Amino acid sequence: MNRLKRIEGQVRGIQKMVEEDRYCVDILVQISAIQSALKNVGFAVTERHINHCVSDAIKQGEGAETIEELMTVLKQFSK
Amino acid sequence: MNRLKRIEGQVRGIQKMVEEDRYCVDILVQISAIQSALKNVGFAVTERHINHCVSDAIKQGEGAETIEELMTVLKQFSK
Amino acid sequence: MNRLKRIEGQVRGIQKMVEEDRYCVDILVQISAIQSALKNVGFAVTERHINHCVSDAIKQGEGAETIEELMTVLKQFSK
Amino acid sequence: MNRLKRIEGQVRGIQKMVEEDRYCVDILVQISAIQSALKNVGFAVTERHINHCVSDAIKQGEGAETIEELMTVLKQFSK
Structure with a gap:
């Protein structure tokens, strides 16, 4: 949540x-910084998702669908 | 500027x-959408930069430094 | 394996x-094509890895370390 | 050219x-290494292209089309 607040502030910084x-070039450097920050939030959410939803589904023998969904979103996120 | 306002709104949407x-997974899909939007802003800024600063420097026979700077920021941006 | 053979052929094509x-610009288009192909191989390997190693570790209650390792490699791969 | 020979060797390494x-995970680490190497080749080609074709076109007052083409290929390459 803190990271998302900071990203919001960075986006407003670019508007200014x-x-x-x-x-x-300075604007591009700032955009790159936000992209890195967003990527880190995305990885944190992914890790949380694998540790909870995906792990639970696998333990209950219902991993297949959840893993497929995870791969779809990973492909989108890593584009 | 409109695009940056929209991105700010999207970041607040993720906070919510x-x-x-x-x-x-829904959060990750939204993060991917912001990343695409940011990338588009970055490309628009890059294009503007090449059309103005870089082109002017090249016309004045002083392109070398500006092109080097452009490559540095492109590498950061495409990471 | 077929995909990797094709990628090898594409790399030789660029050498030519x-x-x-x-x-x-034509060379850059080809490089982009190889990057997409490599990304697809990477995702296939990732999916296989999650379906086997990661799932097995989670079922045996030893997911933590495997998931951490997965996140590290995903971060490297999505850079 | 040397870098492309090395990349070809790395692709064969992954086949093995x-x-x-x-x-x-070891295969994914190797794929990430090739992606970085390919990206570096791509940036070298881009820099060369801007220093020659794009600069020449700009000096002759015909930059518009070349810059548009450059942006198209940069978007593809940075995807």
Whole structure:
């Protein structure tokens, strides 16, 4: 949650940079920083998901569908 | 600017999803959507930068440094 | 295995393009094609790994370490 | 060219790992290594392209089309 608040602040920071007509390269560096931050949130959510939902489904012998869903979302996320 | 406002809204949307303890996979799908949106903003900024700063520098015979700077930021952005 | 043979052929194809001094953009399009193909192989290996090693470890109550290892390699792979 | 020869060797290395039924995680680490190597080749080709074709087109006042083509291939490459 803290990380998402920080990302929201970073997105607003970029809006300010665009308004102030700041140097494109500086804006791109900031966008890259947000992308890294978002990726980290995504990995944290993925890990949590595997540790809970996926693990529970596997233990109950119902892993197949959950793993397929996980792979679909991983492909989207790693695009 | 409109796109950045929309991205800010999407980040707040994810915060709400986390607060409401929504399904991890749905959160990941939303994170992927923001990543795509951010990438598009980044490409728009890159294109603008090449069309203006980089082109001007090249026309004045001073492209070398600007192109090197562009490559550095592209590598960061495409990581 | 078939996919890896095809990727090897694609890499050799790029070598030939470089030797023949082909247009840079065409080479980049080919490199992008290999990256997609490699990503697909990576996802296939990941899915197999989750379906076997990770699932087995979870069923035996020893998922923690295997999931941590999976996350480390996913982060590297999605960089 | 040397880098492409090395990448070809790495792809053959993975084929061998698959044949020998090696640990999935080790295969994924190798795939990630090839992806990094390919990305570096791609950036080298991009830099060369901007330094030559794109710069020449801009100097002759015909940058627009070349820059559009560059952006298209960058989007594909950074996917």
